[in-house]
Amino acid sequence: MENPKNDKSSRRDALKFGLASTVMAALTQVPTSLTAKPKESSGEKVRLLTPDGHLVEVDANDVVKVAWDAKEVATDDNRKRAREGIKGRKWVLVIDLARCKHALACQSSCNKHHHIPGDRQWLNVYTMQDAEHTEPYWMPKTCFHCDKPACVSVCPVDATFKRDDGIVLIDNERCIGCRFCMAACPYSTRVFNWGEPNDPPEVKAQAYDPEKGLPRKKGTVEKCDFCPDMLRNGKLPHCATACPNGVFFFGDQNEDTVTNGAETYRFSDMMKDKAGYRYLEDLGTEPRVYYLPAADRLVPYKESENLPPLRKESGSCGH
């Protein structure tokens, strides 16, 4: 736990984590040291706090450090937890296009909480027009967390993976930066850390957690993660909380319930009553994000100078 490279703040963290890990280290090491090769007593005692709250004394010679960097220990725990997912859940997102007013609160909240630099977005709001004479509409798009994720199939090192709770996550400590997943994703969801990330210092000091995607790692891929750190605390993802129009209905498919914070619906009823669909269904990726059509809109689409309907611009949209 004495790492000369650490600055003061991370050193304090290191002490906090480090004490716990040293105790555990000591407790596992002591019996083996005693039975296997008895060491000479140093005469010097060290006081340690066990995980269940007892203060114990052991000989200084029997204390063996197994982990030097507390951050590494925490990172390992986070990475393990991130692969396990949240037990018993099957997360699902329903985006009601009829409610979207292009307020972009979802995006700014997402950018803020995930410390997203200005060159990328995890959440996009597209201006869509399906055919020449049909009405344009706004379409917020997160990662679809597909059940048949093209990105996961092509990953050579299991850096991006599908969890039992439905979330597709990335382990940036595993990613080799080949960007095959970016080529494979048909929804242009994934973004890359092309250079050294510019996270704020307090983020940089954190132990890496795949469920936050922070701190960022140079040369690795990132994307929308459904905010599993919020879900673990029983809270909605940031986009759902931030949206003033209640566009984002998030929930657990196992419970057949989705909510935007104010209203709660049965997921199956919503799909049935409002003709839910998934974007580009014919690609066979089976997204976990559903859309409700932009019918009977809260506000009609208004063309602004900045946002021409994309049909005319690029021609690639529609479902």
Add this chain to the structure above:
Amino acid sequence: MNINRTLPELTQDLQPRTFGLKGTIWTIGLCVVFLAGLVNYFFQLRDGLEITAMTDYVSWGIYISNFVFFVAVSLVGSLISAILKLSNAKWSIPLTRIAEIIAVACIMFAGLIIIVDMGRPDRIYYLFVHGRLQSPIVWDVIVVTTYLAISTLLLYIPLLPDFAILRDKMTGIPKWQHKLYSMLSLGWVGNAKQMRIMHKSIMGLSVIIIPIAFGIHTVTSWLFSTTLRGGWNSTNIGPYFIAGAFMVGAAAVIAVMYVVRRSYKLENYFTDDLFDKMAKLLVLLSLVYFYFNINEYLTPAFKMMEGERDLLESLFMGEFAPMFWTTQIVGMIIPIIVLLFKKGRKPLPLFIISLIVIVGAWFKRYLIVIPTLFYPYLPAIEQDGVPRTIEYAPTFAEWSITFGSLAGALLVITILLRYLPVVGIWEMAEYQGIVKEEE
């Protein structure tokens, strides 16, 4: 193609020779370009891939297209030393060594340039520690390393008797060079048993290398066709890649053969007739490639499906049209027409045509890899939803690293051509039936 030379004469003709002024300048030039690429790669290691022009939309650039190019050229080793050999085309014997040298150099640099493209080259060993067999990248790693190993053996094993000949007969060379030949010959004496084992090994490897060669380029094509992207989403892409690879590989062998013939004065070995035959082979391979091009572009162009239409329009009439039609017409159709005439198959015009084919093939890989990324299903937008123009113009560092890799491969080829007999001495001897005289 009997050239009526005795073994000592063959040795005299084919033994490695020092470079003249031109050769020295060429080698130094390659070293400079290679080192410049290396320096820029160090900058890339330090600053990350942000020194390239790649973005989240164009996430693969010229490193990847250059990788495809290297793999394509390397296929020629299997074409000359396996396919032609097994089909008893004896005229290609003088080309075997050159073809294998090109194959080894190119597959080596294919492997290196793919590491250059990685965001985290420090984690390359994860491919072996955490590799998952379902990813086409892992298939590529497996076949590329296998192909490198077999190609190296196919270069090295037929060199054993030659190393022994150089060890015993070559005089006036520095001590280290003599020692090197002696070491590399592995104590070869050339008795009947050794010859039998060698022939068997070469024959076995020649058979194995054909499916591996098809494997490397088919798997390379699958890196694209296993994705859901318009333009890559093609079942024709494997054979299309293979056909293109054989075409550029044949051109590469012709180009090297021309330079070697000129600089080593080996007109008796690389005869006009040999050029003529290679030219005809190149025409055949180009025609096959032409056929696959029609398959690759005509049927989707007929349908103009959503998701492919913008890409095809851009290739045929838009942003990429000049490059597309230049590679198709100048890099494929004109060579076919020129080589149909006897005059076009003379060494010099054939050499020029081959260079055009090689450059065209490089840009063709650019057109296969990059434009597709310009046309994703969802349009590109900035933050706040403002439409964003997708652009990609490789940076100086990116070009430098790419040219560095090309120079590196040429450097390996040059060095091997400097220190190895450019034509198998014993192979020529055996072909003339004078192996027995030696004993």
